[in-house]
Amino acid sequence: MKLFIDSGNLKEIESLVPLGIIDGITTNPSLLAKEPGDYKQILKKICQIVQGPTSAEVVATDAEGMIREGRELAAIDDHIVVKVPFTREGVKACKALSSEGTRVNVTLIFSPAQALLAAKVGATYVSPFVGRLDDIATSGMNLISEIVEIFENYQFTTEILVASTRGPMHIIEAARMGADICTCPAKVIDALFNHPLTDIGLANFLKDWETAQSVRA
Ligand code: E4P
Numbered sequence: 001m002k003l004f005i006d007s008g009n010l011k012e013i014e015s016l017v018p019l020g021i022i023d024g025i026t027t028n029p030s031l032l033a034k035e036p037g038d039y040k041q042i043l044k045k046i047c048q049i050v051q052g053p054t055s056a057e058v059v060a061t062d063a064e065g066m067i068r069e070g071r072e073l074a075a076i077d078d079h080i081v082v083k084v085p086f087t088r089e090g091v092k093a094c095k096a097l098s099s100e101g102t103r104v105n106v107t108l109i110f111s112p113a114q115a116l117l118a119a120k121v122g123a124t125y126v127s128p129f130v131g132r133l134d135d136i137a138t139s140g141m142n143l144i145s146e147i148v149e150i151f152e153n154y155q156f157t158t159e160i161l162v163a164s165t166r167g168p169m170h171i172i173e174a175a176r177m178g179a180d181i182c183t184c185p186a187k188v189i190d191a192l193f194n195h196p197l198t199d200i201g202l203a204n205f206l207k208d209w210e211t212a213q214s215v216r217a
Contacts, residue, residue, distance in 0.1 A: 004183035008032040012186040024053035047077035057083035066093035098122030112146040119158040129164035
C-alpha cells in the first residue's frame with residue numbers, strides 16, 4: 001500500500017520524504033491556505049521533493065472553470081494530479097481532463113455510488129474521507145470495503161486513496177482491505193512508528209551491551 005502525506009507544508013514534507021516510505025502528496029485548498037507564499041511555487045517545490053503524484057485541487061465550481069484550472073495546475077509539473085470535487089460538474093471535468101491524459105483525483109467521496117461514478121469517468125484516484133464519516137457516527141472503513149468490492153467486481157484501474165485519516169487504525173484497516181493508498185497528516189505517519197515495546201527493547205539491548213563492555217574492560 002502506498003503512503004501519501006496530506007500536507008502543503010514544506011518542512012513536514014522535507015522531514016518525512018528522506019525516510020523512504022512516502023510515495024506522494026495530497027493537498028487541498030484548506031491546507032494550502034495555511035502556507036505563506038505563492039501556491040504554484042509551493043506545489044512545484046513539493047513535486048521536486050517527493051518526485052511522486054502530488055494532488056492539487058481546483059477551486060472553480062463549474063466544469064469549464066475546473067478544466068481550465070486543471071490544465072494550469074497540470075502545467076506546473078509532470079507529477080501534478082488534478083483534484084476535483086465530486087459534483088456533477090466535477091464528474092464532467094474529470095471525464096474531459098482524463099480524456100486528454102491528465103490524471104484526476106476525485107475528492108470528497110462519501111458513498112460507494114460516488115466512487116463508482118468517478119471510476120466510470122476515468123478518475124485515476126478516488127478519495128473517500130473516512131475520518132469525516134466517523135465524525136458523524138458512520139463507519140468510514142465500511143465505505144472503503146464497499147468500494148474495494150465494487151472496483152474488484154469490474155476491474156476498474158481507479159486507485160482507492162483513503163483520505164481524512166485520523167490515526168494508525170485507519171491505515172492498518174485500509175491495508176487489510178487492500179486499499180491502494182492512504183494519505184495521512186504528518187502526525188499520523190509519526191504515530192505509525194511508535195511502539196513502547198520497541199523503545200523498551202532497544203533501551204534494554206543497549207544497557208546490556210554497555211554493562212558487558214564495562215565488565216570486560
Ligand atoms: C484528502 O485529500 C484531504 O486533503 C484530506 O485527507 C482531508 O482530511 P480532513 O478530513 O482531516 O480535513
